[in-house]
Each structure stands twice: as C-alpha cells, then as structure tokens.
Amino acid sequence: MPVTTRRDGATAHVILDFPPVNAIGQETRAGLMAALDWIEAEAGLERVILSGAGRAFAAGADASEFDGPAIEPHLPDVVARIEACEVPWIAAIRGPALGGGCELALACRYRIATPDAQIGLPEVTLGVVPGAGGTQRLPRLVGLKPALDMIATGKPVTGSRALELRLVDELSDDPAFAAEEVNHELLSTAVAVGDLPGPEADAEALAAARATAGARMRGQIAPQRAIDLVEMSITTPLDEAQPVERETFLKLRAGAQAKALRHIFFAERGAKTPDWLKDTHPAEITRAVVVGGGTMGAGIAYALLNAGIFVDIIETDAEGVARAKANVENIVAASLKRGLIDETTAQARRAAFNATADYAIAQEADLAIEAAFESMEVKQSVFGQLQAAMRPDTLMATNTSYLDVNEIAAVLDDPTRLVGLHFFAPAHIMKLLEIVRGDATSDAALATGFALAKRLRKLPVLAGVCDGFIGNRILARYREAADTVMMDGSNPWEIDEAMVEFGYPMGPYEAQDLSGLDIAFANRRRQDATRDPNRRYIPIADRMVNEGRLGKKVGVGWYRYPGGGGKVVDPLVEDLAREEAYFGKVERRAYSPDEIRERLVLAMINEAAAILDEGIAQSAADIDVVTVAGYGFPRWRGGLMHHADTLGAGAILARLEAFAQEDPVAWQPAALIRRLAAEDGRFATG
Structure with a gap:
C-alpha cells in the first residue's frame, strides 16, 4: 500500500x-x-x-x-x-x-x-x-x-x-x-x-x-x-x-512546454546502463590516470577526484606537469570560492591528486583516460606508451571529440579494452558523457563506462563510431548551415540573435568565440582529404583564423571584446562575408529571423535523422539528451527530435525538398525522414 x-x-x-x-x-x-x-x-x-x-x-x-x-x-x-x-x-x-x-x-x-x-x-x-x-x-x-x-x-x-x-x-x-x-x-x-x-x-x-x-x-x-x-x-x-x-x-x-519538459525529464532518467549490460560487472576503479593536463584533462581529473578516485595526470615534460597542477588548483580554488567545497574537502582533493611526466605511474591505475591533443598520431602514441606501462587487463578510454575510435584502438594488442568517453567542457560541470562503442569494445569496458558515469553523476549516452559521434556531428551541420546563411545574406550577430530567440543560451558564433575558432579550423583541415568535392564549402571562418581572429581569448573573433569584456559587433566581419560572397559569385539576400531559425534547425534534424537511421544513436530520446545536456538546445522544447516530432516528418520533408532545390547535396533529406513522412510516423517511435 x-x-x-x-x-x-x-x-x-x-x-x-x-x-x-x-x-x-x-x-x-x-x-x-x-x-x-x-x-x-x-x-x-x-x-x-x-x-x-x-x-x-x-x-x-x-x-x-x-x-x-x-x-x-x-x-x-x-x-x-x-x-x-x-x-x-x-x-x-x-x-x-x-x-x-x-x-x-x-x-x-x-x-x-x-x-x-x-x-x-x-x-x-x-x-x-x-x-x-x-x-x-x-x-x-x-x-x-x-x-x-x-x-x-x-x-x-x-x-x-x-x-x-x-x-x-x-x-x-x-x-x-x-x-x-x-x-x-x-x-x-x-x-x-x-x-x-x-x-x-x-x-x-x-x-x-x-x-x-x-x-x-x-x-x-x-x-x-x-x-x-x-x-x-x-x-x-x-x-x-x-x-x-x-x-x-x-x-x-x-501545454506544449510542459509536455516537452516532461519528455526530457524522463529521457534523462532513462540515460543509464542499458538492460543488455546489466549482468556485466564493471571494473572497480580506485585510481585513474588522465593523459593530458590542459583544460579538458584537468576538468576530467577533478570530476574523478569529486567521485573519490585518486588521480595521476601524465604530461609530456616538467612544464606540462606544472601547468596541469596549476589547472587543477584553479578548479579547486574556484570551487572553494563558490562555496561548493570547504577547506577540508579542498585539501582532500589536493592530497588525492598527482601530476607527473612518467608513464610508469600508469601501472597502478585501474583506468586510463586520454585527453591529449586532437590528433590521431598523438593519440596513438599515447596509447602505445600506456599499453607498455599498464597491466594488460586495465581499461583505457579516449576523450576524442571526433576521431575514429577504431583507428585509435588499432595500436593496442587488445583493442577490446578501449572505450570512448567523450566528456564536455568544463568536464567537472557538464552533465553529458558520450560513451563510444568501437567495433572491438568489450561489454566490460562499456559497463565500466556507464558505472563511472553514474559515479560522476553524469548522463551517459551510448554512441557509435563516426566523425563527431552524435553531438559534434550535429553541431558541425548546424555550423555549416549557419555559415551558408551568413555567406548568402546574414551577419553573425543576426544569426546569433535568431537562435537565442529560439531558446539557445547563445548563438553559434558567440559560442565559437568562447571555444576558439582555431579548434574548428583544425578539424576542417583534418577533413580536407575526405570532403565531398560536390559539397559547398564556406571559407569565411578560415579567413578569420588566418587573420588571427581566434575568438575571445585574443580579444577578437566574430565579435570584438574590448578590454576582454563583453562582445561588440564588428563591421569588418560583415565586409569579409560580402567579399567572399563576391568572390563566390553569390547574390546575397536578407533572411528573416524565422528563416534563419528554420534552416539551422532543419539542418540539425536532418543530420540527426541520419545518425538515428545509421544506428550511431540508439534512440531519438538519446539525441534529445545529447542536444539539451551538451549543446544548449532549449530544454523547454524537449530536445531536437522531440521538437522534430512537433513539426511532423511530412512538414520537415517538404521544407528539406524545397531547400534541396538550392543545394541538393547539403539538403538531401535523410531516408528516415522520407519513411516517417510516408507512414505518418514519429521519430520517438520510428
């Protein structure tokens, strides 16, 4: 009773x-x-x-x-x-x-x-x-x-x-x-x-x-x-x-908002170890190594410390070790200042942390998480050194945001021990954790990933291997659509304002300024060799980087940041866009805020539908959790795929086909959308 x-x-x-x-x-x-x-x-x-x-x-x-x-x-x-x-x-x-x-x-x-x-x-x-x-x-x-x-x-x-x-x-x-x-x-x-x-x-x-x-x-x-x-x-x-x-x-x-918020509430509650892993015992983790002590590595280390795990950060040299120690100490100090921990807890965090340049320390670890520079060569080198130092049964994880987990695992004698654990910056605050399953990843490695997520109080979402997994693959299409709208007639601040009106905390260009334009630039260079030659390429962001406009960290990016303070509109960016449009023989036109929103949102929905159809994501609800918890999609819209269901597959298909008249490559409707439109189906159940 x-x-x-x-x-x-x-x-x-x-x-x-x-x-x-x-x-x-x-x-x-x-x-x-x-x-x-x-x-x-x-x-x-x-x-x-x-x-x-x-x-x-x-x-x-x-x-x-x-x-x-x-x-x-x-x-x-x-x-x-x-x-x-x-x-x-x-x-x-x-x-x-x-x-x-x-x-x-x-x-x-x-x-x-x-x-x-x-x-x-x-x-x-x-x-x-x-x-x-x-x-x-x-x-x-x-x-x-x-x-x-x-x-x-x-x-x-x-x-x-x-x-x-x-x-x-x-x-x-x-x-x-x-x-x-x-x-x-x-x-x-x-x-x-x-x-x-x-x-x-x-x-x-x-x-x-x-x-x-x-x-x-x-x-x-x-x-x-x-x-x-x-x-x-x-x-x-x-x-x-x-x-x-x-x-x-x-x-x-x-009302629609309450239904959307209930949906994402239950979707997040459902983000946990899958039923088919329930009988697989995760490894017990008392000590971990994190390779790389930059912003991401330090955040991962602090998240582990908060969960009661002893952490060693491995860096390349004495200078890197000192930087890693300073990065972790900065997080401890910030947590103290905000009242999240007291001095006793701060001392406990410091006592459970160490930084070194010696990979031999990995012999004592139950888990290694690589958080090194986003380069296949660098990551493979890291795992080669970890394999030489660690026990043969110890699990390994890569924090890669885009790279092929299968290719990374190929350097290991036993690739079943590698799993992707894609944290989001700042890693000690952001709730989302993409758990990436490679072709060889064992159930034990996956179960350990999910158990660790629970211990870290994060929302785990299982993802398959592709460029960018779930979230970053959708993000890349979002940015591509935004760049196209900018090239064809809008300014970054107009696009940002339109998406803030939609419910994002900030638009795509302000977000890039905060993360640094050089990160996306490096990713585009990585994709140069495999990019579809028939797909339209917008070079404006490349020129921004080549001219030293890397974002807020240097005081200028898509916006200017005088004195390191708040953003101000920079007319030079509009001039640059107009110049590139002239070189590309593009006849620019004005886009209304509604048109901007429609294009960017439908671009994401189309990409997400492909991700779902390919099995990269296990469910529409998982995509909703990723887009809300990791990328700022408005929670009160329930997540990207819940929002797509409110629009209806038929209406989405009609608009995608209209856009495909302009660009049949970028706007080719996903097969799943065509099927759902024909069946009057929903993404949530399709």
Whole structure:
C-alpha cells in the first residue's frame, strides 16, 4: 500500500510508502484520504506524524499521470483536509520534500526536517506551477522574496536553510522521533499556514524575480505565471487564489512546454546502463590516470577526484606537469570560492591528486583516460606508451571529440579494452558523457563506462563510431548551415540573435568565440582529404583564423571584446562575408529571423535523422539528451527530435525538398525522414 497507518497511544502515524521516492500518484492521494477518514473516526488522538518510508518524504507528484486527465482525489483536496483536520499534523521530513511533498508539509501545523533534507517547489522546471496551494501558502509562511526565490526558479533549500526561513520549525536527525516530543500545548495552538496573513508587498522583489526568470529561463511560460500567482498571495484570500492556481496548473500541464519538459525529464532518467549490460560487472576503479593536463584533462581529473578516485595526470615534460597542477588548483580554488567545497574537502582533493611526466605511474591505475591533443598520431602514441606501462587487463578510454575510435584502438594488442568517453567542457560541470562503442569494445569496458558515469553523476549516452559521434556531428551541420546563411545574406550577430530567440543560451558564433575558432579550423583541415568535392564549402571562418581572429581569448573573433569584456559587433566581419560572397559569385539576400531559425534547425534534424537511421544513436530520446545536456538546445522544447516530432516528418520533408532545390547535396533529406513522412510516423517511435 502506498500509504500505511498505525496508532501509538495518542499519536497516529501516516507513512508515505511508495519507494523509492514516494511519488504522489492517485493511489497515494486515495490512501491519504482514507487515512484522514480513519483519523477523524479515532478518539483521543493528539497528533498525526506524516513521514516517508526509506530515504524520501515525497519527491513530488507522479509526472507520468500528467499526460492524462486529472484523477480524483485531487491533491488540493487532500491538502485542504490535512490543514483543516482537528488533530494537528506534523511533517517529519528526511530526504526530498518536493512539489506535492512540500505542499503536504505546508498543510501540516508543524514541520521538522533533517539538516540535509531538500524542500522545494520545482514545478516550473517541468513547465507547470504548484497546483495544491504552494504559491499561496509558502509566501504566507516565509515571506514574498524567499518564496519567489524558491518557486520562480524551482530550486529547493536544505533543511538547515529552511529553518532560517522559518519554513520548518525544528531540525533533527530523527524527525519522526522529534515529532513525538513536540509539546502538545505548543502544537495545539499552532496556526495553520493557510490562516496566516498574506506577505508584505515588495515591488522590487517581484521585478527582480521577473528579470531573473526572463534571463535564466528565457522563453518559458511557467516561471512568469508562478510569479503572478505568488503576487496574488499579497492581497487575495487563500480560498479565492487557490482555484486560480489550480486552473493555471491544469492549463500549463496540457501545454506544449510542459509536455516537452516532461519528455526530457524522463529521457534523462532513462540515460543509464542499458538492460543488455546489466549482468556485466564493471571494473572497480580506485585510481585513474588522465593523459593530458590542459583544460579538458584537468576538468576530467577533478570530476574523478569529486567521485573519490585518486588521480595521476601524465604530461609530456616538467612544464606540462606544472601547468596541469596549476589547472587543477584553479578548479579547486574556484570551487572553494563558490562555496561548493570547504577547506577540508579542498585539501582532500589536493592530497588525492598527482601530476607527473612518467608513464610508469600508469601501472597502478585501474583506468586510463586520454585527453591529449586532437590528433590521431598523438593519440596513438599515447596509447602505445600506456599499453607498455599498464597491466594488460586495465581499461583505457579516449576523450576524442571526433576521431575514429577504431583507428585509435588499432595500436593496442587488445583493442577490446578501449572505450570512448567523450566528456564536455568544463568536464567537472557538464552533465553529458558520450560513451563510444568501437567495433572491438568489450561489454566490460562499456559497463565500466556507464558505472563511472553514474559515479560522476553524469548522463551517459551510448554512441557509435563516426566523425563527431552524435553531438559534434550535429553541431558541425548546424555550423555549416549557419555559415551558408551568413555567406548568402546574414551577419553573425543576426544569426546569433535568431537562435537565442529560439531558446539557445547563445548563438553559434558567440559560442565559437568562447571555444576558439582555431579548434574548428583544425578539424576542417583534418577533413580536407575526405570532403565531398560536390559539397559547398564556406571559407569565411578560415579567413578569420588566418587573420588571427581566434575568438575571445585574443580579444577578437566574430565579435570584438574590448578590454576582454563583453562582445561588440564588428563591421569588418560583415565586409569579409560580402567579399567572399563576391568572390563566390553569390547574390546575397536578407533572411528573416524565422528563416534563419528554420534552416539551422532543419539542418540539425536532418543530420540527426541520419545518425538515428545509421544506428550511431540508439534512440531519438538519446539525441534529445545529447542536444539539451551538451549543446544548449532549449530544454523547454524537449530536445531536437522531440521538437522534430512537433513539426511532423511530412512538414520537415517538404521544407528539406524545397531547400534541396538550392543545394541538393547539403539538403538531401535523410531516408528516415522520407519513411516517417510516408507512414505518418514519429521519430520517438520510428
């Protein structure tokens, strides 16, 4: 049963018992209603203690119900009955009390939490608003600004912070036991949260919340609607405001953004070890070597350190060793400054890290990760030296972004021990990890990759071998389409603005300026020998690099960065594009923002469809995880392939065929799109 009850003298215990997170679905709501009926029929009760079985109080509503009609009993009715119950309820909170779980706690007369409990209303992250009184009760309890900070961003607070906010009344390592000890007189005089007056007006806090939501959750509807509802709590009685909150919740729940956010939520939850690897035991990793101590290598090393793994970075010489040590120390210092770790933890990170130029250290490692320069010759040399130094059964991984994993593995006597682990910069922060399976990669190597991803708290996605795997292959087509639009009539800043309007945090040219134009330049040179001579090539970016415009690190790229600060438009780039168009005999024309967006997005969808059809990606959902977690595709659109399904394969095919009239090579529709259009199928199931 999802709700269990028992009586102990004058105390009734109501336990949410639906592991692992005690999600509040229809059966749980019905169980709470039945518990209320039982409590109201019992005589002599002084208190009801509401707790959660296992490690969670309640991690929110069962989101799988959101695609259907609302089913009775409804959570607002449960919450109202708890708050109105003659026997006062105490919430004993350990672990997460999120969404509906938080709203249940707010209905109680008293709240006790562990210091590390997580309490919050994260509904906006799923495209909805709290629907059981959260936007009205929380501001009454903690005040307007703290409520806005929690509700409009969806960020929870710890139990310790909740005590500071007066969201909880006590802290205890054993909240249920502490609930039994609460003074009866104190409990019987506690005022229900719904009976508290509305919070004081604060126009500045409201304006700041709207600005923050507009900047950090650009294009999303729910955060602004949530702020509207919190503002209502200032003057509107609870019984008048709650129906408005509920109507807003139900309307948003049925909307496209909420459906997209639910999709990516479940897609990310599904990013884990595949079922066919469940019986394969991963290697135990206590010590790892990372070859290369640059920005990427240092980030990988720090991610491993955070997971409790001892790390040796191997560099080429003393200068490289010193640089690697400085890079790791910079991350430690930044983490300290941001409050992510304390000094004790920082010292532990430093003690578990070493840098050397001696490959002999690899003999002690359980895993080696290569993060060297993106050159086949360099990488093969690294693995040759690792093989000579390491135990013959130790796993190896390459962090290559584009190169052929099979060719890298060919230098090994046993290529089954090599797997691709493509981290994303900064590696200690970015959640995505592409796990690349080579032709010879063993199941044990793959299982270890997935186990490591879990340990590092990353989202693993299995990818096959091709140039760029999943994400970078789509990125390359995105940039190619952008360059073509630039050559034919737009400016980089117009293209960037169009894609920011679409929902990206930044456009393709600003992103290139941050990463460095020389990286993509080197990749293009690598592809020169195999590039299709019939495919149109845009030389503008090559000229940028040849003229020393490498991006923000040198103060000038697609934009100028005076004093190393914010970007400013550079008319010289427009002149360069016009000059190349003249040389290429291109008659330029203006593109509207909608035309820019359509071309760039359809180019990515077409490439992704080919990737899916070739088996490079295992599912459309995997591509969605890659594009959202690794490349900034707007989360509220659900990922690239979910967005493609909202457009429809037939409509996509029609536009691709129209573009193919201009360029039949670049815009040739993928075979999968043709099949889905003919069958009226969907990428999610095709």
